[in-house]
Amino acid sequence: MKIDITWRNLPKDNHETVRHTVETLAERHLKPALEAFEHALPHVRLTLEKRKLDHRVTARIQLPPRKVLVAQSSDPLLDKALHNTLEELARQAERHRAHISHQHDWKRKARRRRLRELKSRLDALTPEAQQQVEVSLASLLPRLESWxxxxxxxxxxxxxxADDYPTLADVRDEMYVRIQRRWDEVPHDEEGLYRVAIRVTTEILEEETRRLHADEQLVSLEDEVPEDAMEQAEDMVGEEIGEFYQPDEDLYVEDLIADTEIPGPEEAAQAEAVDACYELLGALPSLWRRALTLVHREGLPPEVVANLILGIEEEELRQVLTLSERFLRDHLAERGLGIQDVPTLLAR
Known part of the structure; x- marks a missing residue:
């Protein structure tokens, strides 16, 4: 793996130290993700820029078959910006490797085979019991699918x-079969069954996450090579005007009728805070995010979330909730949204 660095407004005295940091981070994050592409001699191009308030790091790499990946991050600390950028580039490389190996195709076949094996063990259930399972779980689907x-x-x-595997239907179907197998062991009331369904769904997602990173990544040699980005650009020469055409002169009915449902300033500010809160959830670890959404969004008791679903101590759950709420509250305040009540935002 070759690394080229372009320096912008960074003192030359720091170049050697920064290069050593880049090589260390690339060895840790990028190298495992690029093992399948070693034959192509990956070439990483980094641009390090010192701006007035922070550092911006941009990384580019071209991987077979002619796929250009770009990652960028900004932070007052250069080391943190480097870490975030290379970590994101590695994540994109892993997703590209999974895509060209068509993992979702053969994984879906393996899942169908596994589901058939599970269903073959359900003969002990009477038709009446199987119908009861279907009816009970069907009433939970809207709430469960939302989560x-x-x-x-x-x-x-x-x-x-991966972007397209497993789908919501894949996880839902396997949850159905797993609960059917344990039907005599699970509570049959709606709230108790919902808690079990959340736990089983969480187990399936954790298994898929581990499987994605444990499975060997292969590059498909049978599929056609996608069209190069440069060739696509050449094919589009002369079409640029169509990309930027805005028919401002066209008049529509909605331009003539006043909108009576425009929210007031307070409602708009609250909606902005809710959107920002859910956006920031993506920056939390999975355990923290699930703890917040299960307790505040789904309204499950903390002891149930800790013991039944997440498998942690109640004291640890309280610490996770405190730290994650503080994280969201501080970042919302940094965005100029004031001091917000996080549980109320998530419950909306």
Missing amino acids: LRHELTYLRANGLL
């Missing part, structure tokens, strides 16, 4: 799951 959709979004955004 699951949030979890999948955060896990994919952080590179812990």
